[in-house]
Amino acid sequence: MTALASAKDTEMVEKTNSASPNRVIDIENLSLTFETNDGPVHALSDIDLKIDEGDFVSFIGPSGCGKTTLLRVIADLEKPTAGSITVNGVSPEEARLNRAYGYVFQSSALYPWRTIAKNVALPLEIMGLSGEEQQERISRNMDLVNLSGFEKKYPWQLSGGMQQRASIARALAVEPDLLLMDEPFGALDEIVRDHLNEQLLQLWAKTNKTVVFVTHSIPEAVFLSTKIVVLCPRPGRIYDVIDSNLPRDRSLDVRETPEFLKIAHRVRDGLRAGHSYED
């Protein structure tokens, strides 16, 4: 360990002590400014957010509100320019090196020259797991996303929904406690999306993982989440945080209930208000 890293450690210890024991993500005063030729772009400004273990948190907002950027900061794919953030009590970089999270991208990002099983095996190969362990994790996680029997298929032989499920299995194979999902079902049609939303909820209930989910669909956000974070653009900031009182164990029918509509209404209001002081 270098001196720099140990200095970071002590800083982290202080933070973890002050946080509640099951705090997964702790963001304080976080800002991110991109320097461009047209001057600075404030992608994220003064973000404060706490996510606890077992939460299903959705980031919702119009394009350019920084929802994907915020997720990328958590995943250490972007570095914040100000403020602090901890993931599992440590810096995002350390969390990434510990393989604390699984990341699901907007497109499946499967490697075309690998079979589905080999694609799921990719992170396991990088982690250097034994062949036996890899096989066990591949079959377990492919079963979890209902893809058993498709091990030997190539990505192009699968439908878009199945490809995205394979990419979820790949993220789960790392066995992270935290799942980061960036509009994973954005490119799919509504019927497939509903189906995958239901499956994702079942998966979440079964594994008790913490999920951070980026979407621009209000019904999707309300249906999935225990906590909805409404963001608005220029600069990207949090406009509203809504704690959902819907039961954790819910089916698609919940979308007809008044509680659901009430939350959806508040989200829509937030999105509209966030937009109002544009132009």
Add this chain to the structure above:
Amino acid sequence: MTDATHSSPRSINPFAGLMSGTVGPVIVVVLVILAIWYISAVALNTPFQKGLYERASRTDVPVSQLITDTLAQERPVLPAPHQVIVEIWKTTVQKKITSKRSLVFHTGITLSSTLLGFLLGTTLGILLSIGIVHSRVLDKSLMPWVISSQTIPILAIAPMIIVVLNAVGISGLLPKAMISTYLSFFPVTVGMVKGLRSPEVIHMDLMHTYSASRIQAFWKLRLPYAVPYLFTSMKIGMAASLVGAIVGELPTGAVAGLGARLLAGSYYGQTVQIWSALLMAAFLAGSLVALIGVLEKITLKRMGMAR
């Protein structure tokens, strides 16, 4: 009549089936080339033939006689296709392979330096591209030299390479192969740099989320991504390699190889010999490139990338 009733009436136009495949168009193109070739041969060889008639004081030579004569000259300006074919037949099938007059012997010499040069060039190209992709310093410092190396006419630098290598005691196959290497490393370098940089951002991000090392990212992502680029650039590299080998044979004093046949042919005005060597070189290049195409198909199929 009975024959007609027995044969199945698949197609009314007997040429319709022929032209729908690839065989038909290929035959048509070959026939067109042959026609142009024959017409050009007659046109280009006529002045010399007319001069012969004048000296022999023959005035009333019929056109058919003129055409036959222009296609049967010993040293024509442009030999007719059948003359070249006969020459190739004589120097391949009717000569022992070990004979210095055998075209197969000379082709073999050129082929060996082509293959050696291609192998060295491809290896060098891949190594350079790996360095260039992974190091900013190498990218900035090497790439301009790689590009400027190809702006020098190969005919100018080939004798220098032969002379310099001879001075340090290296002669024979290697100097010629070096010229092939010089020409073939370039397309491989450029193609592989492009290929190794081609993974989408999302795929690189994925590797980042796994905290994969650069070596892991290279083997698991960059290299497989670059395979189609490698084969495309190897095809260009192979053709360039053959050109390099032939050019490399010119300044050695025309001892052996297709280049030597070309040079000897031009010394003695043996245009038929030149053209037979040219055709052989073209055939060789075509076969080698086709061979890489077959390897490409097999590899991509095994990688699951060919559908």
